[in-house]
Structure formats: C-alpha cells, structure tokens
Amino acid sequence: MSKQSYIPVVIEWAKRKGYDQIRANMEGFEQPIAYERQNDDERFIPDVTAKQLLEQSYFEIILKGDRPDKIVSKLRLLSMLVSQKGGRLFLMTPPGNLNFAKELVTKYSINGEIVKIV
Numbered sequence: 371m372s373k374q375s376y377i378p379v380v381i382e383w384a385k386r387k388g389y390d391q392i393r394a395n396m397e398g399f400e401q402p403i404a405y406e407r408q409n410d411d412e413r414f415i416p417d418v419t420a421k422q423l424l425e426q427s428y429f430e431i432i433l434k435g436d437r438p439d440k441i442v443s444k445l446r447l448l449s450m451l452v453s454q455k456g457g458r459l460f461l462m463t464p465p466g467n468l469n470f471a472k473e474l475v476t477k478y479s480i481n482g483e484i485v486k487i488v
Contacts, residue, residue, distance in 0.1 A: 371464065373417065376431045379487050380418045380462050384429060389420035405447055414444045417462075425457040430482075432461050434470035442478050449481045462487050 377396045384392055393402040395415050402419040406412070418429035428448045432441065445459070452459045459482035463471045471484050 373431045373433060373436075376462065376464055376487060377417060380429050380431060383462070383485070383487060384418065384420045384427075387422070389422045389427065391421040392418065393420070394418045405451075407443070407447070412443070414447055416448060426452075426455060427457040427460065428452065429460045429462055431487075432463050432467055432471040432474065434467050438474070442474065442480075445474065445480045445482065446478065453481060458483060460485050464488070 377394050381392055393400045395417050402416045404413045404415045416428045417431050420427055448459050461471045461482045461484045463486055
C-alpha cells in the first residue's frame with residue numbers, strides 16, 4: 371500500500387489521542403508547513419502534523435520501500451524541530467515495517483516514538 375493510504379489511519383489515531391489542529395499531506399486537509407534545507411533547497415513536508423496542549427507534533431509514515439537517505443534526512447529535521455520547540459515525533463509503522471523503523475531510530479539516533487498502525 372502507498373503512504374497516502376495510511377494517512378487517514380494516522381489522522382484517526384491522532385484524534386483518538388487528543389490531538390487537534392490536524393494538517394495532512396493529503397487532499398481535503400490543510401497541508402502541513404514545508405521545511406526547506408538551505409544547503410540544497412530540498413523541501414520536506416511532514417505526512418501529518420497536529421497539536422496537543424499547544425505543542426506541535428509530527429507523524430511520519432515509515433515504509434521500507436522508500437529511499438532510506440531521504441527518510442533519514444526528513445526524520446533528522448523533524449527530530450531537531452521537536453527537540454527545539456517541544457512536541458513529539460511519531461514514526462507510524464504499518465505491518466512489515468517495524469524492524470525497518472527500529473533500525474532507522476537506532477542507526478541514525480532519531481528521537482522518535484515508534485507506533486504500530488494497521
């Protein structure tokens with residue numbers, strides 16, 4: 371399945387956990403703010419963002435078929451943002467992607483919480 375097909379699942383999970391002001395990189399939702407790396411102008415758009423108690427959190431769907439270098443760059447950026455501004459980074463892992471997500475967190479010191487989704 372594609373990343374887009376998991377976004378509604380992530381949105382529902384965030385709502386159940388008490389998040390609001392949800393933005394999603396999906397039609398029908400306000401798009402999250404894009405972040406641009408200065409050295410090469412590469413743009414990163416979080417899959418889903420939401421607030422809880424005024425803290426911005428980021429939700430990224432992790433699929434092992436994606437380019438690892440691009441995933442790591444995006445996760446490092448989001449991890450840095452949550453460490454500076456508060457909030458949390460959730461790595462949402464569909465079935466079959468949990469070990470890949472754990473490997474990314476361990477190998478690249480990503481400060482994120484892994485959550486299994488169906």
